[in-house]
Amino acid sequence: MEGVEIVAVVVSGNQLGRKLGFPTANMDISDREDITNGVYRSQIEIEGVVYNAMSNVGIRPSVESKGRWLETHVFDFHGDLYGKRLAVKLLEKIRNERKFNSVVELRQQLEHDMEYCKEIVK
Numbered sequence: 324m325e326g327v328e329i330v331a332v333v334v335s336g337n338q339l340g341r342k343l344g345f346p347t348a349n350m351d352i353s354d355r356e357d358i359t360n361g362v363y364r365s366q367i368e369i370e371g372v373v374y375n376a377m378s379n380v381g382i383r384p385s386v387e388s389k390g391r392w393l394e395t396h397v398f399d400f401h402g403d404l405y406g407k408r409l410a411v412k413l414l415e416k417i418r419n420e421r422k423f424n425s426v427v428e429l430r431q432q433l434e435h436d437m438e439y440c441k442e443i444v445k
Contacts, residue, residue, distance in 0.1 A: 333404040347394040363413040381420035
């Protein structure tokens, strides 16, 4: 599934990522059954600049959620992306999506995922 590009509009989420220190650009991808659920090393283009990122594709099993989502945490970017049509490229699946027992456990895994993603691009 690596190398797949997803183009969609960023919508408002439940702000959990922001509370955990991992704000995300959320995109509804309920219509994209061709993409395997999981966490990916990714890249996103914002206003002509390509940023490294990590993305989750799936149903967000650790939070009450409906639909299927692409959530992308963009490294070294601070700004408002709501309502923007953006392209996210999934480069490498790093793990399967899974349910965590607590937000502390989720945050620890996100930190580990981010370390891996940043190490690869050094």
